[in-house]
Amino acid sequence: MNSENEDEMSYDIQVAVATHKPYRMPSDSCYLPLHVGAELHPDVCTDMQQDNEGENISASNASYSELAGLYWLWKNSYAAYKGLVHYRRHFRTSDSIKKSSEDRFCRIATGEDFASLFEKTGAQIILPKARNYVIETIDGHYRHTLPGEQLDAARSAIEGACPEYLSAFDAEMAGTKAHMFNMLVAKSDVFDAYCEWLFPLLGNVERCLGAKNYDAFNARWPGRISEMLLDTWLVTNDVMWAEMSTVSPEPVDWIAKGKGFLAAKFLGKKYGKSF
Template sequence: MKTEILVAAHKKFPMPKVEGYVPVLVGATRNYKDGISYQRDDEGENISSKNPNYNELTAVYWAWKNLKDVDAIGLVHYRRYLFDSKPYSLDNVMSIQKVNQLLSKYDVILPKKRNYYIESNYSHYIHAHHQEPLDKTREIIVKDYPQYLPMFDKVMKRSKAHMFNMFIMKKDAFDSYCNFMFGVLEKVEKQIDTSNYSVQEARVYGYISELLMDVWLETNAYKYTEVAWGQIGGKKNITKAILLIERKLGIKAKTHLN
């Protein structure tokens, strides 16, 4: 089984020296500098120029359109990875052997769900971001993807979700996911004006896609498993907890910390 796990990065950064991990420079049309030898997301069919709005999804799109001779595709981030044991370090990221072992039983590998505890996925989103894009997403699903609506509404009411745009999928599942996710986002993009959004909020389609993962996954009943995830350099748990409380009290967050 040939599996390639993309490591999305917008700058040069230490990378895993492990078989199957492929560093991808996202937004390469803007972010390329001499000395960065990563795979660029602006080669072949691509949406690299949309990286300020799509985040790491430009790497996903590049893989979807250009990686053909593979059996499974994954995405992690230059500081955030999937693990099957501690310590959480670049030397201990999940091996391709372990990945392929799991993919012999499951269609999709995901990080453990994030739990917002005192908020629903919907309320967390609108307290942290502009509400209009998420509401437009539902309108588009009602009109063009009605089979996904029941699960969309369920996911919005839950307090847990598979976040971070991190995954490893068999190729057929990956193609299904991209068709749905990029199809929805393309339609949302046509109805949203982001010209007055902050740099942080302009990343709107990357944020929305996080909530589309479980909608797609459960509607199509793909078999999945969860594994641990870790952040190189540690997580800002205290800061995140404060922001979560502020959002619950109606104080608009200045940043969105993942």
């Protein structure tokens, strides 16, 4: 093995794959299959790391979704680089042969892919490529698809708890691009600092929002609001990022996604399920 590869492989990277059900997992050693919501469903995924061990918010998985996994990694992992992906959404490898493989799991980024990108760019965090909604703002898209009072509560919470972040939040809401999915791989100090800011702020958002009689789909608002907060934190703290494409182990129904997007935009039909 040459010295360049040795440098890459020396990166201590742990990327949790958040899942709530048995599912095929990436084979690369950087990945840690993580059962989120183990406190609620202890008999599922018993062969993987449980998120109710150590300091955790596993019991809040019904509303916090994959953020229960983010919290667990923050409190229980001591890797030099930490990250979170989803069982059905991953970062894509840069290997030209692998990324065209018929086996979609071969297209998933490896620890070496992450190490190489950190080395090449000097970035502190790797994010999925920003989503561009083109015909509407981030604020408009959220309000068309989900309860708008959640955004209002987020802004109020920022204004009250950390007003220095308000200008970045407002700028993001007025734009059309944002880093979504609660996916990231970051240097541990950056990862931990973000979590230290995010989770107390979500508690403030909940207080600003007040009691709401949401159904199960809309009760998962913390995971969706957090997608609005990542860029706000990165911009305010001048954190340098790099981007990777994403890949799904399953074919994506882009027609259904497109129909849902247009129906929300032009017909006022809010989302009632994930696509």
